[in-house]
Amino acid sequence: MTYTSLIYEKSCPGRQGYRFPALDVPAIKLSEVLPQSLIRSSVPNLPEVSEVDVVRHYTNLSQKCFSVDTGSYPLGSCTMKYNPKVNEDAAALKGFSQLHPLQPQQSIQGILRLQYELLERLSALTGMKWGTLQPFAGAHGEYTGMKLFKAYFDKLGDTRRKRILIPTSSHGTNPASAHMSGFEVIEVAANERGLVSLKDLEQYLDDELAGIMLTNPNTLGLFEDDILTIAGSVHRAGGLLYYDGANFNAIMGKTRPGDMGFDVIHLNLHKTFATPHGGGGPGAGPVLVSQRMLPFLPTPDITFSDGVYQLTTDRPDSIGRISGFYGNIGVLIRAYTYILVMGADGLQEASEHAVLFANYVKEGLKKAYLLPYDQICKHEFVISAQEIKETYGVSAMDIAKGLIDEGIHPPTMYFPLIVPEALMIEPTETESKADLDRFIDAMLLLKQKVIDDPDALHAAPVTTPIGRVDEVQAARKPVVRWRPDTVSS
Numbered sequence: 053m054t055y056t057s058l059i060y061e062k063s064c065p066g067r068q069g070y071r072f073p074a075l076d077v078p079a080i081k082l083s084e085v086l087p088q089s090l091i092r093s094s095v096p097n098l099p100e101v102s103e104v105d106v107v108r109h110y111t112n113l114s115q116k117c118f119s120v121d122t123g124s125y126p127l128g129s130c131t132m133k134y135n136p137k138v139n140e141d142a143a144a145l146k147g148f149s150q151l152h153p154l155q156p157q158q159s160i161q162g163i164l165r166l167q168y169e170l171l172e173r174l175s176a177l178t179g180m181k182w183g184t185l186q187p188f189a190g191a192h193g194e195y196t197g198m199k200l201f202k203a204y205f206d207k208l209g210d211t212r213r214k215r216i217l218i219p220t221s222s223h224g225t226n227p228a229s230a231h232m233s234g235f236e237v238i239e240v241a242a243n244e245r246g247l248v249s250l251k252d253l254e255q256y257l258d259d260e261l262a263g264i265m266l267t268n269p270n271t272l273g274l275f276e277d278d279i280l281t282i283a284g285s286v287h288r289a290g291g292l293l294y295y296d297g298a299n300f301n302a303i304m305g306k307t308r309p310g311d312m313g314f315d316v317i318h319l320n321l322h323k324t325f326a327t328p329h330g331g332g333g334p335g336a337g338p339v340l341v342s343q344r345m346l347p348f349l350p351t352p353d354i355t356f357s358d359g360v361y362q363l364t365t366d367r368p369d370s371i372g373r374i375s376g377f378y379g380n381i382g383v384l385i386r387a388y389t390y391i392l393v394m395g396a397d398g399l400q401e402a403s404e405h406a407v408l409f410a411n412y413v414k415e416g417l418k419k420a421y422l423l424p425y426d427q428i429c430k431h432e433f434v435i436s437a438q439e440i441k442e443t444y445g446v447s448a449m450d451i452a453k454g455l456i457d458e459g460i461h462p463p464t465m466y467f468p469l470i471v472p473e474a475l476m477i478e479p480t481e482t483e484s485k486a487d488l489d490r491f492i493d494a495m496l497l498l499k500q501k502v503i504d505d506p507d508a509l510h511a512a513p514v515t516t517p518i519g520r521v522d523e524v525q526a527a528r529k530p531v532v533r534w535r536p537d538t539v540s541s
């Protein structure tokens with residue numbers, strides 16, 4: 053294990069990496085402008101380092117980070133595709149990056165137009181009427197969607213509809229969003245093919261039903277064959293339909309949630325529309341809606357008339373503002389650029405490749421790993437290390453960690469919950485065949501290691517600066533800030 057020293061440990065008294073210009077205004081005493089209680093009694097404990105110390109330190113650290121730019125990142129449910137650099141160029145244009153959110157509207161026509169046109173394109177891609185770009189993440193989009201459901205039933209004066217149906221294979225944020233919006237969450241079972249059980253669904257189609265939140269393709273990477281039947285049944289029972297579109301990468305240009313009858317959908321621009329994400333941000337989870345949900349959309353809305361783009365708040369039944377200013381503008385610019393560069397054909401092709409590549413990898417792995425739902429998948433699939441664990445004592449976690457030593461980012465683990473010892477794999481369309489083969493080979497090699505020397509995998513990874521961390525401790529008591537008394541080891 054190679055230890056990386058902290059910038060504080062590189063500190064050397066007297067070193068500095070900055071130089072201020074000579075003072076060209078009269079010097080003042082702090083005590084003349086600030087109350088004594090706000091003035092420091094001692095200098096802050098900052099590292100004393102030169103410019104080159106800082107540059108080398110952070111460049112070295114950056115090279116220890118795994119990223120989509122350094123290797124394959126088959127993190128299921130996250131769509132870690134390559135993010136083209138032209139998106140970065142667009143987001144960095146001074147006309148965008150130096151805008152101030154409080155500028156008068158006539159001076160921000162460009163960014164308003166970009167947002168308007170992005171909404172037009174996302175509406176067309178999803179088959180919805182219009183939407184909002186405000187949400188900062190997929191989960192924020194879900195929460196916004198649930199608020200829209202609530203506003204819809206409040207307007208109807210229908211207070212009985214409290215139940216939201218959520219399939220077992222849904223993403224964990226779905227029940228959280230429904231619960232936080234005041235709904236009761238009802239879990240709908242999966243059938244033997246990993247899809248929504250129509251039989252189970254039937255019992256909830258009553259006048260307490262507010263709606264269903266459906267992830268499609270679901271988190272097993274499977275398209276819900278009965279989606280039209282599900283949509284029709286929920287609507288006939290008076291419920292609304294929410295489409296978790298975080299897995300949109302599998303269906304772009306192929307099918308549209310609006311055509312399936314859905315009322316609200318969110319997209320994860322940071323996944324499908326190629327903007328860098330990871331480690332919790334940044335993101336954008338725009339929400340698109342059908343005709344009947346339009347009155348409730350958040351404000352301000354972006355409108356266009358007489359050649360002028362405007363932010364308008366004229367929507368009396370709106371759920372109101374759900375983010376500060378205009379949402380995560382940098383992500384929106386990247387997504388807009390991606391859509392323009394790809395064009396309609398390019399987006400469709402991306403989905404075709406994402407699905408083809410996932411099936412290619414699935415077929416390559418199924419001779420060595422258990423594939424609980426052995427059927428054609430969409431953009432991702434889930435294998436199980438259950439048998440391996442029972443026979444050799446090697447868990448999904450051990451295999452995931454072993455993959456790090458092969459120079460590949462681990463897949464998503466232990467999710468979805470309906471598959472024991474799950475490893476969820478999403479190669480994405482931006483890997484070459486050689487990279488897909490390398491991933492398959494690495495997984496087959498690990499399987500061989502499991503058989504030959506199962507104990508070795510318990511120690512993986514062994515090639516990284518930090519090996520196994522105590523995950524529970526890290527989640528419950530994270531140490532995210534260095535203090536002088538922090539012991540480094």
Ligand SMILES: Cc1ncc(COP(=O)(O)O)c(C=O)c1O
Nearest residue numbers: 129189190191223225267298335
């Ligand atoms: C299917 C699904 N829904 C919702 C989300 C939540 O998105 P976010 O992480 O942007 O909040 C994710 C995230 O991975 C997801 O995979």
